[in-house]
Amino acid sequence: MCRTLIGKELRDIKWKLFVAFLVLVASIVLMIILHERLLELLPADMSEIPFFISPDMFNNFRDFTNAMWSNLNDQNLPQIGSLLAIILGIGLLAPEIESGTITLLLTNGISRQRVFWTKSILAVGALILLLVVVGILVVPLSSAFGYSLRHFRIIPATLVAALGIAFVFSVSLLISLILKERIWSGIVSAVVFALWSILGFWEATRVFSPFYHMRARDYFYGDANFPWLAVVGFIAATIAVLLVAERRFAREEL
């Protein structure tokens, strides 16, 4: 790691992280504020709910803790978090290679490995930290509006989501190093993960979708233990993809 480079990188990504943080916190606050209002709108009898709302969703709306998980871990974190991960991934090295600014670092005595790992570790670390902080903030924010959570599994579940999103980051970074162009890298990454998420729609295939594992649904509902396998899987997959990306960057002709 290189301290000077860390300072520069933090400066480069701080606004992206800040905006994502604000959006996620705003979505939590909005969900808390609107919770009572949504309850009033729900029909009393399950037979009256529209066909596209499952009984699970219906129950999620009624229970505050479930509603928060449904809002954050089932929806906003995988979506907004993945979008942020793609933005960070494609913006990490490809634009610097494209514009030639990377040579300023490489011709001043920093190795490609050091540049790659300093940037990647910092981005992954900041991403995970931001998402976990958001998960933790659910507790005080709920209290501030007079609600309390029945249990705090939302916080460990957020860690699983954050690790899954780190995996999205690593794949986007690799795609950007292959395509070497920011806009196309963003489009391709988004399409890849949109298609990948489709696997989560069916029970037979959902185990192959990273988004299914990110949600840690069974753990949250108390139907399963903490998903260590998903955690180890996400960490291993992220490291593996980053190693491939680092090899790619080491061979890059600048």
Place this chain on the structure above:
Amino acid sequence: MSVIITRELSKVYGAKQAVCDLNLAITRGSVFGFLGPNGSGKSTTVKMLLGLRSPSKGSAQVLGFDSSTESELIGQHVGYVPELGNLYPQLTVQESINLVKGLRPSWDDSYANHLLTIFELPDRQRVRKLSKGMQRQLALLLAMAPRPELLILDEPSSGLDPIKRQEFLQVLMDGVAETGQTVFFSSHNMTEVERVADTIGILHNGRLVVTGDLEEIRHNVKRIRVVMANKEPLQLQNSVRKIEGEQGQRIVTVEKGLDAVLAELRAMQPLVIETYDLSLEDIFVIYAGGDAKCAAH
């Protein structure tokens, strides 16, 4: 002692041979002008020296470090000004200085401030708002302030107006005179190379067609105007680079053995025989005007 040594350094892009069997030895303390037309392979060579691109064949050593495996060490001892900007547009002048200063332990603050004053760079201005000339000056400041043993400049003054170019070269030469740095100066601008370089190499179609001491090359490469009484083709025993002209007047371009060629011509009892000195630009055209090609690989 040589600070840059290349051995059969070559680079191939698909079917195009960008650099072909380049053998260079640049001695410490010299200012080496690396000349060549656009697209002749100068920038590719520079990038291979810095380890930014890997050679297809051959090797390069810079300050004793292998450019393919020790580029990090090369970067710690070299100052580099690229042809195209490598500055972060979002940073201010001062932030750019702080960034490079943090990477280079040998950074000389007083020299950096001296250059900042000479160039009149506004330290709070963002790089994107600087004129092209100022951006080049900042790039030179960032390359020179760590007091590197070797400066590698790739078309450093391209896009500068004549006044800025003069200033730029003056600062460069002052710095070199003060520290005895070695300079590898790639350019296609003959005037500036003539002003700063003591040795040159001319690259054409990826091949090094001539290299050596500039004064020696100037001394050896001459044009001789000969007017003969007869109009028969001129046949010489001595090797010459080119014979041009028709009727009685011939222009003979010589690259070595001037005295022998003159003696041979005088023996033919010409009506007129005159020797002309050539400018670097003339010499460049002589060497870069041919059709040097790489052998097929």
